[in-house]
Amino acid sequence: DAKTTQPPSMDCAEGRAANLPCNHSTISGNEYVYWYRQIHSQGPQYIIHGLKNNETNEMASLIITEDRKSSTLILPHATLRDTAVYYCIVRDTGGFKTIFGAGTRLFVKA
Amino acid sequence: GAGVSQSPRYKVAKRGQDVALRCDPISGHVSLFWYQQALGQGPEFLTYFQNEAQLDKSGLPSDRFFAERPEGSVSTLKIQRTQQEDSAVYLCASSLDRGYNSPLHFGNGTRLTVT
Numbered sequence: 246d247a248k249t250t251q252p253p254s255m256d257c258a259e260g261r262a263a264n265l266p267c268n269h270s271t272i273s274g275n276e277y278v279y280w281y282r283q284i285h286s287q288g289p290q291y292i293i294h295g296l297k298n299n300e301t302n303e304m305a306s307l308i309i310t311e312d313r314k315s316s317t318l319i320l321p322h323a324t325l326r327d328t329a330v331y332y333c334i335v336r337d338t339g340g341f342k343t344i345f346g347a348g349t350r351l352f353v354k355a
Numbered sequence: 356g357a358g359v360s361q362s363p364r365y366k367v368a369k370r371g372q373d374v375a376l377r378c379d380p381i382s383g384h385v386s387l388f389w390y391q392q393a394l395g396q397g398p399e400f401l402t403y404f405q406n407e408a409q410l411d412k413s414g415l416p417s418d419r420f421f422a423e424r425p426e427g428s429v430s431t432l433k434i435q436r437t438q439q440e441d442s443a444v445y446l447c448a449s450s451l452d453r454g455y456n457s458p459l460h461f462g463n464g465t466r467l468t469v470t
Contacts, residue, residue, distance in 0.1 A: 277455050288359070288446050288461030289398065296456075332397060336455040342411065343388070343459060345397035 248272065248335040254350040257327075263320040265349050267333030270314040277336045278309060279343070280318045282329040289332065289345075292318065323353045357381065359462035361447050367468045368437045376432045376465045380449030387430050388459060389422055390446040398446055404430060405453050437469045 250268040257263040269278060277296050281289040293300055293307045295316075300307045306319040320327055332348040360379040368374050380387050386405055390398035391414075400414040406427035415422070419438075424430040434441055444466050448459040 275455070279458065281459075281461075286463070288448070288463045289459075291458040291460060294456075294458060330397075342400045342403070342414070344400060345390075347397050 248276075248344065249333045249346050251331075251333050251346060251349045253347065254352065256352050256354060257320075257323045259325060259353055259355050260322055263318075263323040263327065263351060263353070265318040265320075265331050265333075265351065266315065267318070268315045269333070269335050272313050272335050274313075278307070278313075278316050279334045279336060280305070280307065281332045281334065281345075282327075283332070283348070284326075284329045292331075323351075325353050325355060327351065328353045359447055359449055359460055361445075361462035361465050363465060364463070365466050365468075367470060370437060370439060370469055372437050373433065373435045374437055374467065376434075376445050376467070378430045378432070378447030378449075378462060380428065380430070380447070381451075381460055382428075383451070384449035384460075385427075385452050386450040386457070387424055388448040388450075389430070389432050390448065391416075392444040392446055392464070394443075401432070401445075434467075437467075439469050442467055442469045 279294040280292040283289045295307045309316045330348040330350050362377045389401040392398045402422045403411040404424040419435045421433045444464040446464045448461040450457040450459050
């Protein structure tokens, strides 16, 4: 089973920040949080990952709470092309699986 | 291109036929994963290779599913005697190494339709 919980869907206005939450309350100390997104008819696209510190790259920012039980993916200026399913994943250190949940369907509206 | 390449992009098979799906990972990537994605669902793990060794095949749904990566690069997922419930998108991903600090890079998948 997926180790994460995400809202099934969210809306965001174009040009505004999109803040996508994820709950991973059972995360272990050496497990990374990863975010991917999937646009229709394409494979999942890697966005960002982190262990305990906040991370930022050209696509997004990742904010991880101090207790590591939750995180937020921030798309600073959402565009229509950011409409996709966003998956929050905890990498399983006990094996090699990366388990995907159902994700959050983000709709960016003009 | 530098990404993960999968072929064919679409495959239609009659029930009972065998199919073979190919994955060309990013050059030099040690780890390779196969996933199955049903319509409207997240990807489901099938199997994992580290180089040529298949280290986890716990997600393969039946013994009709077989995967190989004989030289540690290209991988093939074979499905024997296809059934309608095998209809799905099959995704391949690779990562540079086996560490948990190594992102997966996905191909665009093969959409299999069994009629």
